[in-house]
Amino acid sequence: MTRKTRTATILIAGALAVGLTAAPASALWSDCPSGYACVWTSTSYPGSPNAKTASLSNLADVSNRGNSIVNNGKTSVARYYDLAGCSTGSYIVMNNPARGGQSRDPLLSNGTDATTANWANKISCVKFS
Amino acid sequence: MTGSRAWARVGMLLALCITASGCGGSTVTTPLTPAEVAERYGYNTATSTMTPAYALVPEYRNPLDGYARDLLARECLQGVVDYQVVRPVPGDTELEEFRTGQAIFNEGVALRFGYPIFRAPATNGLVVDESVTMTEDILTAMKDCGKAADKRLGLIPDNIPFLIESAGWEAAATDPLVMSAASAWKACMAPLGIADLPEVPDLMPPPSMFPRWAVDEDGNYQGYLDLALTDKERDVAVADARCRGEAHYDEVRFKARVVGELQAIAADPEGFEAARTEFADYFQGISEVISALG
Numbered sequence: 001m002t003r004k005t006r007t008a009t010i011l012i013a014g015a016l017a018v019g020l021t022a023a024p025a026s027a028l029w030s031d032c033p034s035g036y037a038c039v040w041t042s043t044s045y046p047g048s049p050n051a052k053t054a055s056l057s058n059l060a061d062v063s064n065r066g067n068s069i070v071n072n073g074k075t076s077v078a079r080y081y082d083l084a085g086c087s088t089g090s091y092i093v094m095n096n097p098a099r100g101g102q103s104r105d106p107l108l109s110n111g112t113d114a115t116t117a118n119w120a121n122k123i124s125c126v127k128f129s
Numbered sequence: 130m131t132g133s134r135a136w137a138r139v140g141m142l143l144a145l146c147i148t149a150s151g152c153g154g155s156t157v158t159t160p161l162t163p164a165e166v167a168e169r170y171g172y173n174t175a176t177s178t179m180t181p182a183y184a185l186v187p188e189y190r191n192p193l194d195g196y197a198r199d200l201l202a203r204e205c206l207q208g209v210v211d212y213q214v215v216r217p218v219p220g221d222t223e224l225e226e227f228r229t230g231q232a233i234f235n236e237g238v239a240l241r242f243g244y245p246i247f248r249a250p251a252t253n254g255l256v257v258d259e260s261v262t263m264t265e266d267i268l269t270a271m272k273d274c275g276k277a278a279d280k281r282l283g284l285i286p287d288n289i290p291f292l293i294e295s296a297g298w299e300a301a302a303t304d305p306l307v308m309s310a311a312s313a314w315k316a317c318m319a320p321l322g323i324a325d326l327p328e329v330p331d332l333m334p335p336p337s338m339f340p341r342w343a344v345d346e347d348g349n350y351q352g353y354l355d356l357a358l359t360d361k362e363r364d365v366a367v368a369d370a371r372c373r374g375e376a377h378y379d380e381v382r383f384k385a386r387v388v389g390e391l392q393a394i395a396a397d398p399e400g401f402e403a404a405r406t407e408f409a410d411y412f413q414g415i416s417e418v419i420s421a422l423g
Contacts, residue, residue, distance in 0.1 A: 034263030056352030087232035100278030
């Protein structure tokens with residue numbers, strides 16, 4: 001199977017499986033305090049975040065368990081890293097809300113607005129930059 | 130991924146399938162070899178200091194995108210909050226690569242900063258002053274401005290370069306030479322007697338080096354602590370940097386990433402070329418904003 005066909009198949013299967021549901025109306029991503037970047041282990045930001053930081057956080061118990069994220073910060077961007085330490089390796093970016101683009105994601109299993117790569121259960125560190 | 134964007138992507142892929150190949154497994158692209166990719170784009174694997182995703186897509190993760198968006202935000206938020214904009218200055222800083230955002234860690238950095246994760250950076254990217262209380266009104270205005278920015282600029286077409294970069298990182302994570310270099314680094318570090326020394330240097334410093342008070346109520350380790358640099362931390366950091374150098378860890382990993390990225394491009398050269406065009410189109414809008422407001 002070619003890469004494109006495989007990507008399309010995976011995406012379509014994923015769409016059918018999860019229904020590509022938007023965040024439910026009760027989702028409270030605003031439970032992430034202003035000025036913070038947050039991580040939830042469940043999708044769609046249910047309740048208080050499982051990790052939050054106003055600067056940098058090396059995740060412990062929730063490392064590799066993040067499924068929804070929000071940037072409510074005062075800096076340009078929040079970076080969510082695959083590797084602990086927030087210094088190297090692959091990372092995804094959430095803008096602060098005023099920048100546009102993406103500032104939160106309810107369902108990392110189908111990627112972010114910037115990528116189709118699965119980022120569920122992958123984040124180990126969060127920092128503002 | 131948010132729902133509406135995901136649907137749009139699925140729709141686009143379905144349309145591609147229908148018009149191009151019927152989704153039946155037939156190819157819509159002509160694979161190349163990694164060497165052919167390098168030759169096509171003049172990418173020199175021996176001398177390039179950036180991996181192909183960055184070198185061949187100059188707009189990918191280019192800080193000017195964020196700068197243009199910050200300029201629009203500042204204009205939009207006038208009268209609501211003082212939104213501070215800093216023009217990005219090309220060139221690596223002492224601690225971070227300009228384009229890639231990857232941290233720089235060497236003996237010079239270790240000697241001066243120890244592990245930078247323990248110290249707040251001099252420039253921390255703040256756009257709203259720390260003294261400002263972020264009210265719901267400010268946050269709502271910021272979101273509205275973000276929507277206006279998207280309407281003007283569109284969304285950044287990151288997907289293909291991101292997947293290529295990811296392929297490079299994945300290739301490096303399983304590359305035998307990288308694993309061998311990591312083992313050499315670990316052997317070099319062994320005399321320091323760090324109980325929770327990680328398998329790869331990327332994960333330094335380990336949890337045992339964080340002060341207990343840095344663990345927050347959720348059990349996570351907070352960084353950027355403004356800790357005083359101790360002789361002990363400096364000694365470990367300098368040894369770490371020296372061991373990475375002796376093991377050629379960064380160098381070997383970079384090469385593995387390059388190979389992985391070239392392979393990913395080679396598997397779908399048309400897709401890559403389309404992404405380059407899409408990025409160039411997107412950046413016309415970025416340049417217009419910077420010309421007008423920068």
